């Protein structure tokens with residue numbers, strides 16, 4: 001099946017596929033890495049391409065017309081992704097997140113969603129299946145994604161001010177279309193979270209307008225500290241606005257109280273509006289590293305397994321997947337060994353260095369658009 005990229009005209013077309021049979025996986029027992037962290041969460045990058053050029057992720061100067069993206073043959077097929085997801089579930093993964101690049105650029109993504117939604121954990125429960133998107137194509141895709149079995153969606157939105165938003169996506173994309181995507185998702189019955197990356201001096205003036213806009217709507221707004229991911233975004237510590245300041249600014253207008261984490265390994269610290277208008281979250285990857293609870297693995301578009309967002313290399317599972325003689329057991333055992341050898345804790349180590357310094361001997365980190373955010 002050719003499922004590379006979506007001709008815009010095809011987006012939102014109804015599915016004509018036969019229903020996918022439910023697949024329950026055998027349990028292998030929970031895995032733990034060298035720091036005692038379980039493997040519970042798999043982020044799957046379905047494309048390294050994007051139609052935005054957010055400067056903190058895919059700066060235009062680097063991701064220009066000469067940039068070499070992965071060739072079609074390198075991409076894992078939907079069947080390969082689903083097979084791997086099934087094996088990860090056998091090792092304890094309960095949460096799958098589709099990401100990229102911009103995942104909605106991958107053609108027939110709803111077909112992958114349908115296959116993943118048919119997976120069952122050893123206890124018979126479906127896996128938690130979600131997607132992170134810039135929402136540029138969500139208005140046209142939300143219904144098909146929901147019908148295919150997607151459970152939730154996270155939309156990245158850095159500003160409500162159209163001029164600021166256009167500048168940040170750097171392709172002049174209007175904010176109204178993202179808001180229409182959010183509306184379409186909610187109308188389709190998909191719960192929505194909103195992720196705002198905060199860059200001091202770029203969009204921090206948008207924190208309060210965003211809070212005012214989304215409180216009371218049921219959509220959970222989460223503020224992410226600007227991170228030094230990849231090697232191209234020119235990250236500087238002075239552009240990081242600590243989450244504590246986000247909470248203080250919002251709390252000064254709308255009193256907040258802290259909430260318990262809803263699940264172990266949750267990246268966001270949660271705060272409730274005292275007046276009952278919902279909650280916000282802050283993801284403090286820079287100022288309060290949470291490596292100690294990090295139970296996430298990342299699968300790149302071409303099938304490399306990364307153990308940390310800041311890794312410089314991954315473990316290539318594709319040759320194993322494509323070798324005719326490779327059994328599920330062989331792949332399970334490889335994944336098990338890789339996870340059991342994991343000791344990554346980049347953000348904790350970064351916090352021990354002086355701000356704005358890098359580890360001199362460190363190899364170049366992979367880009368977030370490739371590894372999956």
Ligand code: SAM
Nearest residue numbers: 056057100101102132133134156195226227373
């Ligand atoms: N294109 C999709 C999107 O933007 O939602 C999915 C991929 S994107 C890499 C995933 C998430 O990473 C987005 O919420 C984005 O804002 C976040 N992100 C990218 N670069 C970042 C950075 N330097 N610091 C913090 N978050 C970043």
Ligand code: SF4
Nearest residue numbers: 050052054057101134
């Ligand atoms: Fe694209 Fe998402 Fe990266 Fe922005 S953050 S450039 S939308 S992949």
Ligand code: SF4
Nearest residue numbers: 291294308309346347
């Ligand atoms: Fe996990 Fe790596 Fe981020 Fe630490 S730095 S929380 S290990 S992805």
